[in-house]
Amino acid sequence: MSGLSIQNVKKSFxxxxxxxxIDLEIPDGEFVILVGPSGCGKSTLLxxxxxxxxxxxxxxxxxxxxxxxxxxxxxxxxxxxQSYALYPNMNVRKNIAFxxxxxxxxxxxIEEIVDRVAxxxxxxxxxxxxxxxxxxxxxxxxxxxRSLARQPSVxxxxxxxxNLDAKLRVEMRTEIKKLHQRLGTTIVYVTHxxxxxxxxxxxxxxxxxxxxxQFGTPQEVYDEPANIFxxxxxxxxxxxxxxxxxxxxDGQYHVLVASExxxxxxxxxxxxxxxxxxxxxxxxxxxxxxxxxxxxPHLESGxxxxxxxxxxEVTEPTGADTLVLTRINDEECECRVHPxxxxxxxxxxxILFNMExxxxxxxxxxxxx
Amino acid sequence: xxxxxxxxxxxxxxxxxxxLYAVLVIVxxxxxxxxxxxxxxxxxxxxxxxxxxxxxxxKTFTFDAWAAAWNQVQIGAREDLGLKPYFMNSxxxxxxxxxxxxxxxxxxGYVLSFWKFRxxxxxxxxxxxxxxxxxxxxxLPHSIVLGKMGISGSTLGLVFTHVVYGVAFTTLFFRNxxxxxxxxxxxxxxxxxxxxxxxxxxxxxxxxxPILVVSIIWQFTQxxxxxxxxxxxxxxxxxxxxxxxxxxVNSTTGEKRYNVDMAGAIIAALPTVLVYxxxxxxxVRGLTAGSVKG
Amino acid sequence: xTTHNAQASVLxxxxxxGNRMSTSKRSKGIDYWLPKLVLSPTVAITIVFxxxxxxxxxxxxxxxxxxxxxxxxxxxxxxxxxxxxxxxMGALANLAIFGILFIGICMVVGLVFAILLDQNIRAEGALRxxxxxxxxxxxxxxxxxxxxxxxxxxGIEKFMHDIGFSGFSFDWIVDxxxxxxxxxxxxxxxxxxxxMAIFLAGLRGIDTSIIKAAQLDGASLFAVYxxxxxxxxxxxxxxxxxxxxxxxxxxxxxxxxxxxxxxxNATDVPAIFMYQFSFTRGxxxxxxxxxxxxxxxxxxxxxxxLYSELRGxxx
Numbered sequence: 001m002s003g004l005s006i007q008n009v010k011k012s013f014x015x016x017x018x019x020x021x022i023d024l025e026i027p028d029g030e031f032v033i034l035v036g037p038s039g040c041g042k043s044t045l046l047x048x049x050x051x052x053x054x055x056x057x058x059x060x061x062x063x064x065x066x067x068x069x070x071x072x073x074x075x076x077x078x079x080x081x082q083s084y085a086l087y088p089n090m091n092v093r094k095n096i097a098f099x100x101x102x103x104x105x106x107x108x109x110i111e112e113i114v115d116r117v118a119x120x121x122x123x124x125x126x127x128x129x130x131x132x133x134x135x136x137x138x139x140x141x142x143x144x145x146r147s148l149a150r151q152p153s154v155x156x157x158x159x160x161x162x163n164l165d166a167k168l169r170v171e172m173r174t175e176i177k178k179l180h181q182r183l184g185t186t187i188v189y190v191t192h193x194x195x196x197x198x199x200x201x202x203x204x205x206x207x208x209x210x211x212x213x214q215f216g217t218p219q220e221v222y223d224e225p226a227n228i229f230x231x232x233x234x235x236x237x238x239x240x241x242x243x244x245x246x247x248x249x250d251g252q253y254h255v256l257v258a259s260e261x262x263x264x265x266x267x268x269x270x271x272x273x274x275x276x277x278x279x280x281x282x283x284x285x286x287x288x289x290x291x292x293x294x295x296x297p298h299l300e301s302g303x304x305x306x307x308x309x310x311x312x313e314v315t316e317p318t319g320a321d322t323l324v325l326t327r328i329n330d331e332e333c334e335c336r337v338h339p340x341x342x343x344x345x346x347x348x349x350x351i352l353f354n355m356e357x358x359x360x361x362x363x364x365x366x367x368x369x
Numbered sequence: 370x371x372x373x374x375x376x377x378x379x380x381x382x383x384x385x386x387x388x389l390y391a392v393l394v395i396v397x398x399x400x401x402x403x404x405x406x407x408x409x410x411x412x413x414x415x416x417x418x419x420x421x422x423x424x425x426x427x428k429t430f431t432f433d434a435w436a437a438a439w440n441q442v443q444i445g446a447r448e449d450l451g452l453k454p455y456f457m458n459s460x461x462x463x464x465x466x467x468x469x470x471x472x473x474x475x476x477x478g479y480v481l482s483f484w485k486f487r488x489x490x491x492x493x494x495x496x497x498x499x500x501x502x503x504x505x506x507x508x509l510p511h512s513i514v515l516g517k518m519g520i521s522g523s524t525l526g527l528v529f530t531h532v533v534y535g536v537a538f539t540t541l542f543f544r545n546x547x548x549x550x551x552x553x554x555x556x557x558x559x560x561x562x563x564x565x566x567x568x569x570x571x572x573x574x575x576x577x578x579p580i581l582v583v584s585i586i587w588q589f590t591q592x593x594x595x596x597x598x599x600x601x602x603x604x605x606x607x608x609x610x611x612x613x614x615x616x617x618v619n620s621t622t623g624e625k626r627y628n629v630d631m632a633g634a635i636i637a638a639l640p641t642v643l644v645y646x647x648x649x650x651x652x653v654r655g656l657t658a659g660s661v662k663g
Numbered sequence: 664x665t666t667h668n669a670q671a672s673v674l675x676x677x678x679x680x681g682n683r684m685s686t687s688k689r690s691k692g693i694d695y696w697l698p699k700l701v702l703s704p705t706v707a708i709t710i711v712f713x714x715x716x717x718x719x720x721x722x723x724x725x726x727x728x729x730x731x732x733x734x735x736x737x738x739x740x741x742x743x744x745x746x747x748x749x750x751x752m753g754a755l756a757n758l759a760i761f762g763i764l765f766i767g768i769c770m771v772v773g774l775v776f777a778i779l780l781d782q783n784i785r786a787e788g789a790l791r792x793x794x795x796x797x798x799x800x801x802x803x804x805x806x807x808x809x810x811x812x813x814x815x816x817x818g819i820e821k822f823m824h825d826i827g828f829s830g831f832s833f834d835w836i837v838d839x840x841x842x843x844x845x846x847x848x849x850x851x852x853x854x855x856x857x858x859m860a861i862f863l864a865g866l867r868g869i870d871t872s873i874i875k876a877a878q879l880d881g882a883s884l885f886a887v888y889x890x891x892x893x894x895x896x897x898x899x900x901x902x903x904x905x906x907x908x909x910x911x912x913x914x915x916x917x918x919x920x921x922x923x924x925x926x927x928n929a930t931d932v933p934a935i936f937m938y939q940f941s942f943t944r945g946x947x948x949x950x951x952x953x954x955x956x957x958x959x960x961x962x963x964x965x966x967x968x969l970y971s972e973l974r975g976x977x978x
Contacts, residue, residue, distance in 0.1 A: 052556050071692055073562035085553035089575035098571070099561030150561075158553075393779060397793045400856065403808045404796075418817075422825055476701050484698035492706060494969070499713045501905075501965050503913050505937045506958040507716035509723055509951055512942075513732065514716075533712045536705055565697040594801035596916035597934075601942060611803040615920055618807050627811055638804040645799035649792055652799065653860050 002063030002153045003028040004049065004186055009058035011044055011210075018044045020210040021058070026203075031180050031187045035197040036207035036233070042190045045207070046156050049188060051075050062154065073102075078147030079156040082163065084139045086131035092118075092142050093127040096149045117145045120179075137168045144179070157189040161196065173199060194234050198222070206230050223357060228366040231286050231359065237323060240292070240333045242285045243363065246278040253278075255285055255360075257328050259310045260348070266355050269304050273360045273369040283369065284361040289323060289334045291354045294341035304355040310335075312343040324349070411435060411632035418627055434628035438636055442629055444617045447605050452633050455613025459593060459640075461524050462609055466531035467588040473532070474539020474584055475577060479569055481540065482547035483555045493544065499537035507534075508601055515602060522604035530602055531592045538591075539584050542655070546580040547573070579651070586648055587655035590641045610637045717958065723951035730945035741952040751953065754931040757843050761932065762911040764847045765854070769907055770900070772851065773858025778888060780859070781866050791863070794856035802853065806920025809849040810836070836922065839929035846918055846930055853917070854910060858903050865899030866892065898971075905968045912960055933957050 004026040011019040019041045026032050034042040047053040049060060051072035060068045067075050078099075086095050093114055100110045118124045121141045131139055140160065147155060157176075161169045177200055180187055191197055197204045198218045205215045206229075214226035225231035231239045244255035247265065253275040254265040266285075268275055275283070299305055310326040310333075317323075322342040324335045335351050343349035360369040406424065411434050413427040440451035447454070481493050511530065512521060520526035550573075558568045599609040608616075614637045618630050645652050727737045745751050776794065780787055797805060812818045815834040823831035835841035869892055877891045915934035922930040924939075933953055941950030 047556075050556070050560060052559065071694070072556075072559045077560060079557065079560050081553040081557060083551050083553050085551060085557035087554065087558070087572050089572065098558075098563075102562040102567065146557075146561075389779060389782060390784070393776075393784065393790055396776065397790055400793050400797065400852070403805075403812060403852070406812065407808055422822060424822060473705060477705050480698040480702045484694075486699060489702070492702070492709070495714070496705070496709055498965070498969065499709060501909055501961055502713060502717075503909075503934075503954075503957050503961050505913075505934055505954040506720050507712065508720075508937075508954070509732070509941055509947060510716040510719035511712065533708050536708060537713075540705065565694050565701075590799060594803075596801065596803050596919065597938075600919075601938070611801050611916070614801075614807065615803050618810070618920070619923065627817065630807060630811065634804045634807045638800050641799045641801070642796065645796055646792075649795070653791075653795065 002065075002186070003030075004154055004188065005059075005061040006045075006049070007059040007061070009045070009048060009060065010056045011041075011048060011053065012056045018210050019048070019055075022210075022212055024205060024212065024215060026186060026188065029184045029186055031177075031189065031200060031202045033197040033201035033204045034188065034190045034207055035192065035194055035204055036213075038192060040207040041210040042192075042207050043158060046079075046158055046188060046190050049154075050077055050079050050156055076153045077156060078150045078152040078154075079158065080143045080147050080160045082159040084131075084143040084160075084163075086139055086142055086146070088131050091128050091130050092123065092134070092145075095131070095142060096146050099146065099150050113149050113151075117149045120148065121145045136164050137172065140164060140168075140172055144176075148179075148183075153186065155185055155187045157187065159191055160189075162191070162193070169196075176200065195236065198234065204234075206233060224368070225286070225359065226368055228284065228286070228361050231361070231368075235288060237289050237334050237336075239286045239288050240328075240331075241361075242287070242329050242331050242333065243282055244285045244329060245282055246275050246280065248275075249279065251276075255283070257285075257308070257353075258330075259308050259326070259328050262309065264306055264308050264353075266306050266353055266358075267304050268358065268360070269356055272355075272358060275360065275369065278360075278369070282363050284363050284366075286359040286361060287353070287355070288357065289336040291357055292333070292335035293352050293354070294335075294337040295350050295352055299352055299354065302354065302356070304358075306353045306355070308351050308353055309348055310351050312345050312347050312349055314345060315342050317342075324351075326351070407631045407635055410628050411635055413628050415626055415628055434626070434632040435636075437626070437629045438617070438633035442617060442626075442633075444613055444620065445605060452610060452613050452617065452636055455608055455610040456636065458524060458603075458607055458613075459609040459611075462527045462531070462607075463589060463592050466528045466535065466592050467585055469528070469532045470535035470539050470588050471581065471584045473536045474541075474543045475574070475581070476569075477536065477540040478543025478545075478547050479573055481544045482550075483552070483568075483573075484565065493540075496537050496540055499534075500541060502534070502537075504534065504597055508597075512602060521602060522607060524603075524607045526602055527598060527607060527609070530598050531588075531595070534598075535588055535591065539588060542580055542584045542587070543577070546577070550576060579654075582648060582651045583655045586644055586651050589644060590652070590655075593641050613637075720951050720954050720958075723947060724955045726948055726951075728947035728951070730947070732947055737948075741948040742956075745949055745952045745956070748949070750928050750931055751933075751936055753928055754933050754936045757930060758911065758932045760843050761846055761850070761914070762908065764844070765850045765911050766904060766907045768847070768851050769855045769858045770903060772855040773903065774862050774893075776855075776859045777862035777866055780863055791856075791860070795860055796856070797853040798857045800853065802914075802916035803920045805849055805853045806917050809845070809852070810921050813845050813848075837926055839926050842922055842926060842929045846914075846921055849921055850910075850914070850917060854907065858907065861899060861903045861906070862896070865896045869895060901968065901971070905964060908964050909961065912957060912964075933960075 004024070006022055006024040006026075009019055009022045010017070022045055024032070034045060036042050044053060048055045051067070051070060055068060058068070059066060062075065087098065090098065096114045096117060097110045100113060114127070115124075118127055121144060123138065123141050123145060126134060126138055126142065131142070134142065143160070160176075161172055164172060173196060189200065201218055203215060203217055204221050206213045206221060208229055214221050214230045216224075221230055221234050225234065228241065232241070242257060244257055246253055246255055248254045251270055253268045255268060257264050257266060293299070295307065300307065308328070310328065312324055312326060314325040315322055316325070317339060321336045322339045324337050324342055326333050326335060337351070341349075361367065362369055409424070409427060410418065412430045412432070413421075413425070414429065414431050414433060417425075417428060438452055440449075440453045442451055444451070444455075481489055515521035515526045515530070518526075520529060554572060555568060558572055563571065593609075594611060595609065596611045596615065599612040600615075603609065603612065614633050617633050722734070723732055724741055725736050725738060726733060727735050727740070780790060784790065813833065813836045815821065815837060818833075820831060820833045823833070836845045873891060873895070874887055877887050882890065913934060914932060915938065918924060918930050918932055918935060924931045924935045933956070937950050937953045937957065940946040940953065
C-alpha cells in the first residue's frame with residue numbers, strides 16, 4: 001500500500017499541451033476523483049499514472065519510489081476501463097486470472113484468488129461465461145474483479161460507470177464505495193459526472209484545460225468553490241450567478257438586487273467574504289438554488305435572510321422540490337421551493353434569499369473573494 | 370371508388386415486383402451463361418462440337434477432354450503433358466506465399482494499430498500507396514534483382530515476389546481490422562503485465578479469425594489468378610497454371626479443341642471458385658475492404 | 664494468508680524493478696524496440712522493392728538500355744521515341760476507349776443492380792453470389808471463355824446462323840476496328856458484380872433514419888434514391904471509380920488471353936506494350952519509359968483519392 005505523489009506533471013503532443021503542470025498529493029488509502037468537462041486532461045492524467053502514456057515533464061511517485069518512467073506492469077497498479085476492456089476470447093475466470101498467470105503465480109494460488117474475488121463481487125456463477133454473454137453490470141463487476149485479483153496498491157478507474165443505465169449506475173456506485181471502505185486501497189477515479197464525484201470521493205480534483213482548479217473534500221468544493229468554474233461545475237442544478245453592486249461600510253456590506261422594479265439590499269455575512277475593497281464596484285454573487293426558498297416562517301427572521309418578490313417564468317417539478325426560474329437583476333435565477341408553494345408561470349411569489357452560504361467572485365479574475 | 374384504387378395500387382406493385390424479379394433473373398442468367406457453356410462443352414466430344422451447336426446438351430457425356438487437359442495435351446515443348454505440372458507449380462507457389470504474406474500482414478497490422486511510434490502512420494500511408502502500384506513500374510528492376518539473388522525462374526522466386534508485393538494489402542486488411550478493436554484491451558493487457566508477443570498470441574490473434582480468413586482468401590485468389598508475375602518471372606519448370614492455360618489455348622499446332630480448352634479453363638478456375646462458393650462472404654469482405662471504409 | 668505473502672513478494676520485486684528503471688531515466692524496454700523490429704522487414708521491402716524500384720525504373724527510362732540494362736544517359740530520348748511510336752499511341756487510344764466504357768458501364772450496371780437488389784429481394788444472397796462469382800476467376804479464364812463465345816466461326820454468330828438468323832453478324836473479335844469492344848464486354852462481365860457489391864455495401868451503410876425522414880417528407884422511392892441516397896454515396900462512387908480505373912490501367916491478362924493484343928495491334932494497351940518491349944523485344948529503355956508513364960497515370964488518379972481519404976481521417 002502506498003500513497004501517490006504527482007509532481008508538476010506536464011504532457012504535450014507537439015504544441016498541444018494536454019496537462020500543464022499537475023500537482024496532487026494523494027495519501028495512502030484515499031479515494032480521489034478527477035472530474036471535469038471532456039478534454040480537460042483527466043483521462044490523460046490517469047493514463048500517465050498508469051504508465052500507458054509517458055509524461056513530458058514532472059514526476060510520479062508511488063510511496064517514495066519514483067515511477068515516472070516505469071513500465072505499466074511494474075507500477076503495481078490496476079485499472080478499470082470505461083469499455084471494461086474484458087478479453088473477449090477468454091471466459092470470466094481466465095479474464096481475472098490473466099494478470100496473475102503472466103506474473104507466474106502458481107495455479108493453486110490463482111484459483112484461490114479468483115474464487116475469493118468472485119465471491120466478493122458475487123460473480124461466482126458467471127466464471128465460465130464469455131464477456132459477450134454478460135450484461136453491462138456483470139461486465140462491470142468482472143472488470144473490477146480483474147483488477148481486485150491483482151491486489152494492487154493503487155486502483156485507477158476511468159469513467160467506469162458511464163456505460164451503465166441510471167439505476168445500475170447508482171447501485172454500482174454504492175458497491176464501489178463499500179469496496180473502498182473494505183479494502184482501504186488508494187483509488188484514483190475519473191468521471192465527468194459531478195454527482196458521482198460528490199458521492200464517492202474523499203477528495204475531488206476539479207480539472208479544466210489541463211490544470212487543477214481545486215483539490216478538496218466534496219463539502220469544500222461545494223461550499224467554498226475556488227472560482228466560478230468550480231462553483232458552476234459542482235452541484236445540480238447549477239449555482240446562480242448574479243452581477244451585483246456592493247454597498248455598505250465598516251464590515252457591514254450588502255449587495256443590491258432588483259426584481260420587478262424593487263431593489264433589495266442583501267446583507268453579506270462577514271464570515272463569507274471581505275468585500276471592503278469592492279464597495280461601489282460590481283462583483284458576482286454565487287448563490288445555490290437551495291438558498292432561495294419559498295417563505296418559511298422559522299427562516300424569515302434569520303439575520304441574513306431577505307424576502308424578495310419575484311415573477312415566476314418557468315417551473316420544473318422534480319418531485320421532492322419544484323425549481324422556479326425567475327429573473328433577478330435581469331439574469332436568470334433558479335430557486336428551489338416546496339411543490340405546493342410554487343407559483344404558476346406569470347404569477348408573482350415571495351422568495352427568501354438566504355445569504356448565509358452565498359459566495360462572491362471577482363468579476364475580472366472569476367476567483368472567489 | 371377508394372376500394373378499386375387500393376386494388377389498383379396493389380396490382381401495380383405486384384407487376385412491378387414481377388418485372389423486378391424477371392430482370393434480376395435474366396441478368397443472373399447472363400452471368401451464369403459462360404460458366405454453363407464451359408461446363409457443358411467440357412463434357413462433349415470434339416466430333417459433336419464440330420457438327421453441332423455452341424449450346425447443346427452433350428449426347429454422350431465424356432471425360433476425355435478433362436483427361437486431355439489434365440495430363441495428355443502437349444503444351445509448349447515440355448515433356449510432362451497437360452496442365453497438371455502447372456497446377457502443381459501453382460499449389461507449390463500459392464501455399465507459402467499466402468501463409469507468409471498473411472503472417473507479415475498480421476504482425477504489421479498489429480504494430481501499426483497498437484504499437485504506433487513516431488513515423489509509423491506515415492509509413493502506413495506509403496505502404497497504402499503501394500497497394501495501387503502498377504506492377505509494370507517494378508518489373509524490370511525486380512527481374513534483375515531476382516537474377517542476382519539466383520532465384521529467377523523458380524517457384525521460390527515467385528513466392529518471394531508474391532510475398533513482397535502482397536504485404537501491402539494484407540497489412541491494410543489487418544490494420545483496418547485491428548484499429549476497430551478497442552484500444553483499452555491493449556492497455557488492460559499491458560497493466561496485466563503482458564508484453565508485445567504475449568498480447569499478440571493471447572489476445573489479438575484469437576480475435577483475428579475473420580480477418581485471417583479474409584486475408585488468406587484474398588491472397589489465395591490473387592496469387593492463384595496472377596498471370597503477369599507468372600509469365601515474367603518463371604521458366605517452364607515453375608510456370609503457374611494461368612500461364613499453362615494461356616499457352617495451351619494459344620498453341621497454334623493442330624486442331625482447336627474447344628472442349629479441352631474449356632476443361633482446362635475449369636481446372637484453372639476450380640480452386641478459386643471453390644473457395645468462393647465455400648467462403649463467399651469473406652471473399653466479398655476482402656474485395657470491399659479496400660474500397661469501402663469502415 | 665500465504666497467498667498474500669507470495670503476492671506481496673511479487674509486488675516487492677516489481678517495485679525494485681520500477682526503481683531500477685527510473686534511475687536510468689528513459690531506458691527503453693524490449694517493448695519499445697520490438698514493434699520497430701517486427702515492422703522493419705516490411706519497411707525495408709517497401710523502401711527497396713516499391714519505391715527503390717520505381718526510382719530504378721525511372722533511371723532506366725533515361726538510359727539507352729536495350730536488351731541489357733546499361734547506364735548511359737540519353738535524357739528524354741526514350742520518351743520521345745515512345746510518343747513517336749504509333750503502337751504506343753494506339754495503345755493509349757485503346758486504353759482510353761476501354762477505360763471510359765469499362766468504368767462507365769460497370770458503374771451504371773453496378774449501381775442499377777445494387778439498387779434493384781436493395782428492394783428486399785427474396786433470393787438476394789443467391790443472386791449476389793451469381794453476379795459476383797466472375798470476380799473469383801482469373802482474367803485468363805475469362806479471356807479463354809469469351810474468346811470462344813465471341814469467335815464468329817464457332818460462337819454466337821454461328822449459333823444465330825444455325826438457328827435461322829443468317830443475317831446475324833458478331834465478328835468484332837476479328838475486326839480490328841471493333842476488337843477493343845470485345846475486351847470491354849468481357850471486362851464488364853468480370854467486374855460489374857464487384858462494383859455492385861461495393862454499391863450494395865454503400866447502400867446498406869446509409870443511416871436508415873435519413874431515408875425514413877425523407878419518406879415522411881413525402882419523397883417518392885425514386886426521389887429518395889436520386890435526391891438522398893445516391894448523393895450521400897459520393898465516397899463510394901469515388902472508391903469504385905478508383906478500383907476500376909486501377910484495373911483498367913493494369914489490364915494485361917484479360918487482353919492477353921482474349922485477343923493477345925490483336926488482331927494486329929488492334930487491342931494493344933500500355934501494359935502489353937510495356938511487357939513486349941521490355942521482355943520480348945529487348946527495348947528496355949522504351950519499356951521503362953512506358954512503365955513510368957503508366958505509373959504517372961495511376962498516380963494522377965490516386966492523389967486526389969489519397970488526399971480525400973487522409974483528409975477524411977483527420978476530420
